[in-house]
Amino acid sequence: MKKAEVGNIIEFRGGLQGVVEKVNENSVIVDLTYMDNYRDLELDQRTVVNHKNYKVIKESAY
Numbered sequence: 741m742k743k744a745e746v747g748n749i750i751e752f753r754g755g756l757q758g759v760v761e762k763v764n765e766n767s768v769i770v771d772l773t774y775m776d777n778y779r780d781l782e783l784d785q786r787t788v789v790n791h792k793n794y795k796v797i798k799e800s801a802y
Contacts, residue, residue: 743791744768745799752789756781757797766790
């Protein structure tokens, strides 16, 4: 499994997507406002996801 890097788009927990803002030893902090339906889902703006629980769907452009 490949660890995400800052700026990567990841998918986790049944289809949620977000942009990685920070990479920690065991997890990443993800900005969920990337999703078009973010407001409809009534989620917090950021969440923490363990490295085991996501997949990288788009590499960082920078």
